[in-house]
Amino acid sequence: MQYRTLGKTGLKVSILGFGASPMGNVFDPVDESEAISTVHYALDHGVNFFDVSPFYGLTLAEERLGKALKGKRDQVVLASKCGRYDLTDFDFSRKKILQSIDESLQRLQTDHLDLFQLHDIEFVDKQIILEEAVPAMQEVIQSGKARFWGITGLPVRYLAQITRETNPDTVLSWAHYNLLENEINDELVPLSEEMGFGLMNAAPLMQRILSDAKLPEWHRSPQEVKGLQMPLLELCRSYGKELSDVALHYAMQHPKIATTIVGMCELDIVKKNVAVLGQDFPEELIQKIEDLTGPFKNRMWFEGKEENNI
Numbered sequence: 001m002q003y004r005t006l007g008k009t010g011l012k013v014s015i016l017g018f019g020a021s022p023m024g025n026v027f028d029p030v031d032e033s034e035a036i037s038t039v040h041y042a043l044d045h046g047v048n049f050f051d052v053s054p055f056y057g058l059t060l061a062e063e064r065l066g067k068a069l070k071g072k073r074d075q076v077v078l079a080s081k082c083g084r085y086d087l088t089d090f091d092f093s094r095k096k097i098l099q100s101i102d103e104s105l106q107r108l109q110t111d112h113l114d115l116f117q118l119h120d121i122e123f124v125d126k127q128i129i130l131e132e133a134v135p136a137m138q139e140v141i142q143s144g145k146a147r148f149w150g151i152t153g154l155p156v157r158y159l160a161q162i163t164r165e166t167n168p169d170t171v172l173s174w175a176h177y178n179l180l181e182n183e184i185n186d187e188l189v190p191l192s193e194e195m196g197f198g199l200m201n202a203a204p205l206m207q208r209i210l211s212d213a214k215l216p217e218w219h220r221s222p223q224e225v226k227g228l229q230m231p232l233l234e235l236c237r238s239y240g241k242e243l244s245d246v247a248l249h250y251a252m253q254h255p256k257i258a259t260t261i262v263g264m265c266e267l268d269i270v271k272k273n274v275a276v277l278g279q280d281f282p283e284e285l286i287q288k289i290e291d292l293t294g295p296f297k298n299r300m301w302f303e304g305k306e307e308n309n310i
Contacts, residue, residue: 001014001015001016001045001046001047001048001277002014002015002277003015003048004257004258004259005198005258006077006170006198006200006258006259007169007170007192007196007197007198007199007258008169008196008197008198009114009115009147009148009169009170009198011077011114011115011148011198012048012077013048013049013077013198013258013259014046014047014048014049014259015252015258015259015260015277016047016248016252016259016260016262016273016274016276016277017047017049017050017051017200017202017259017260017261017262018039018042018047018049018050018051018261018262018264018270019051019202019261019262019263019264020039020050020051020052020056020061020062020064020065020263020264020265021052021053021056021057021061021263022035022061022263022264022265022266023035023052023056023057023060023061023064023065023265024056024057024058024059024060024061024062024064025057025060026056026057026061026263027216027263030265030266032064032067034265034266034267035064035068035265035266036064036067036068037267038264038265038266038267038269038270039065039068039069040068040072041267041270041271041274042264042270042274043072043075043076045274046274047270047274048075048076048077049076049077049079049259049261050065050069050076050077050078050079051079051080051172051200051202051261052065052079052080052081052108053080053081053084053119054080054081054082054085054100054103054104054107055081055084055085055086055119058085058086059103059107062080062104062107062108063107065108066107066108066109066110067109069108069109069110070109073109073110076114077114077115078108078110078113078114078115079113079114079115079116079117079150080104080108080113080115080116080117081116081117081118081119081152082096082097082100082101082104082116082117082118082119083096083097083100083118083119083120083121083124083133084119084120084123090120090123090124092118092121092124092128092129092132092133093128093132093133093136094132094133094135094136094139097133097136097137097140098136098139098140101113101116101140101145101146102145105145111145112144112145112146112147113145113146113147114146114147114148115146115147115148115149115150115169115170116137116140116141116145116146116148116149116150117149117150117151117152117170117172118133118134118137118149118150118151118152119152120152120153120154120303120304121133121151121152121153121158121159121162122153122154122155122158122303122304122305122308123303123304123305124305125305126162126307126308129162129166130162130165130166134166137149148169148170149168149169149170150168150169150170150171150172150197150198151163151166151168151170151171151172152171152172152173152174153172153173153174153304154173154174154175154176154300154302154303154304155302155303155304155308155309155310156173156176156183156184156186156187156188157186157187157310158304158308158309158310159171159173159188160187160188160191161310163188163191163195163197164191164195167195167197168197169197169198170197170198170199170200171188171192171197171198171199171200172200172201172202172261173188173199173200173201173202174201174202174203174261175202175203175206175207175300176188176201176300177201177204177251177254177257177260178203178204178205178206178210178247178250178251179206179210179232179246179247179250179251179289179290179293180206180209180210180225180228180293180296180297180298180299181206181297181298181300182297182298183298183300184199184201184257189256189257192256193256198258199256199257199258200257200258200259200260200261201251201254201257201259201260201261202260202261202262203261204247204248204250204251204252204260204262205244205247205248205262206221206247207219207221209221209225209226209228209229210229210232210243210244210246210247211243211244211247212233212242212243212244215229220301221299221301222299224296224299225296225299228292228293228296229243231292232289232292232293235285235288235289235292236285236289239282239285241281241285244272245272245276245279245281246281246285246286246289248260248262248273248276249276249277249279249281250281250286252276252277
């Protein structure tokens, strides 16, 4: 396993991060014992960064991850979030954040988080983030209940704007660095070098487009982007490779991104993801993929309050 430093936190994190959202039955029902075995396998094979949120499965993911990490807490860099609790339930008030950290610690069976993050900041008024949420996060840090704090969200330019104004320890951008998207390079990568925050990436499979899985009905990519799945699958198979393996390996190779978070809860999936680290992929294949996807790059949708769409 390869490790990188998570910016100014100084934490060493595995380039493959364990996304615990599927443990909350977010996509499909999950057997709890298998989900726990998945966590243990990942730990045994060098994965040390685990990311979760009370939003995932309406607290179920945190509860299951807490069970899985019992007796193993000192082996991991543990991150959770606050502010988002359901599809339309957002509360970034000081009162809720201080309540949320205590509830997350109880579910995760620990006395502190390594990283506490504001979850999907684009969905609320900017002033709430600046005037209430960020001071509350700093209060949590001062209490010792979390070591570092960060922000997460989809729109990279808005993340960059808030970062300049609040100076977080970490920034988590999802779906903006993969075989179909590279907008993370425009502002967040140079900004991370300038300000020293740890930069993280999630959704390297672009919500299943870059895999052989059936696309969910709620997928918001344009049809021409979703239509790339089959030709990409066939291209990779012609080289004896799986699209998901190529996509994950590609994302993890970005030298300025500390960790790439992938949702995992099934043993065969975590074994497959860990095995990607030891594979080689022909440069010719990567070039053909880039030629195919080039005309369709960065067709990202927007989520959140419209005034935060910058």
